[in-house]
Amino acid sequence: MDLTLSDIRLIRKIAERGRMADVARELRLSPASVSARLKAAEDSLGAPLFLRTTRSLSLTEEGRRFLAASDGLVNAWEGLGKAVRGQQDEMAGPIRITASYDIGASHIAPVLQAFQADFPGVVLDLHLDDAVVDVVGGGFDIAIRSGALPDSRLKVRHLARGRRLVVASPAYLVTAGTPRTPWDLAEHRCIVRRAGGVVVDDWYFEQDGRTVAVRVPLSLITNDGAQTRRWALAGAGIALKSWLDVAEDLQAGRLVSLLPDWMLPAMPLHLVSPPRSPEPRRVTVLKERLIAHFQTLNSFSYPATGISP
Structure with missing residues (x-):
């Protein structure tokens, strides 16, 4: 068979994704159909383009040369289409x-x-x-x-830069008091994130070139950053949040930034x-x-x- 532009694009997409199952899902084709088209293209070229394992694909030397050689053809074709279709x-x-x-x-x-x-x-x-x-x-x-x-x-x-802050609602601070140092958090209810299956209850603070780690008490735990903010707004405790997540709440007075003499490592x-x-x-x-x-x-x-x- 002669290779078509569609075949070339399919081969390039397989190289980009690294898995035929992902390509099949994106193109709404069956994995068997994608595999068959790749095999036919390799037979036509007379060389294997990919090394296959049970979990992934990697390009052969012939495959790398094919991709490099096809760049100009694909770019020229897409440039022609753009010239016709317009912006x-x-x-x-x-x-x-x-x-x-x-x-x-x-x-x-x-x-x-x-x-x-x-x-x-x-x-x-x-x-x-x-x-x-x-x-x-x-x-x-x-x-x-x-x-x-x-x-x-x-x-x-x-x-x-991703500056982070320790925040709480005014209502919470009225009833529980305002912490003045990171160690005061031991006497407060803290809202903690679970990230990648790990409870992030060690909070790090920086001041005058030194870093201290404080293990905060657990009151509420969630893997949802938005829920962390909602609980803080509801007065459920103290939360560690990105500035970007709570800037409008701080501006409106719905949340208060705590421990102003301490910085937290940016994300x-x-x-x-x-x-x-x-x-x-x-x-x-x-x-x-x-x-x-x-x-x-x-x-x-x-x-x-x-x-x-």
Whole structure:
């Protein structure tokens, strides 16, 4: 058989995803169909393109040469299509985004709503999850992540320093009192996150170049960052939160920042995306919108708090 552009794109997508099952799910094909098309393409080329194991695929030397040689062909074809369709058609199609519950609801969702109003041909699929997801394997175009980034395959843009605060509601402080040092937290009800199956009850504080760890008492535990905030707003205890999650609550007086003489280690916020070339224009434009949103946030502090990212 002669290879078609569809076959070439399929091979490139298998190389990008690393698993035929993921490609089959994305293209709404059966895994057997994807496997058969790949086998037929390899037979046509007279060389195996992938080394297969029970769990994953990796490119052979022939496969790497095939990908490099196909770059120009695919780019030329897509460039021809863009010239014919124009920019408006480029701004159409699906975009999958993943973020944590708090950041997703308070910052990402409003940007997506405005973006979709500007480009109604774009279908936005927002996946909220406080767990770290597989960006490539999950078929996501954009992920908003905080903390360490172990996956070196991803393209990364810094969004915010990710300052963190210890907060509580005024109502809670009236009844329980205000802690003056990290060690005072032992006498308070604390709302604690469970991350990756681990209860994060060791809170770290920095002052004058030294770092201290305080194990806080457990009152409420959740793996949902948004629920942590809701409990804090309801007066259920003291919570450790990102500035980005609670900035408006601090401004409105619904929450109070505690222990102002102590800092907590920051959790930098990043925008990450798969290493695709070329990247769909709709994805590039949305990334620019999201980056601009956080740049605006980084440029000011809330007057009532004096706190910035």
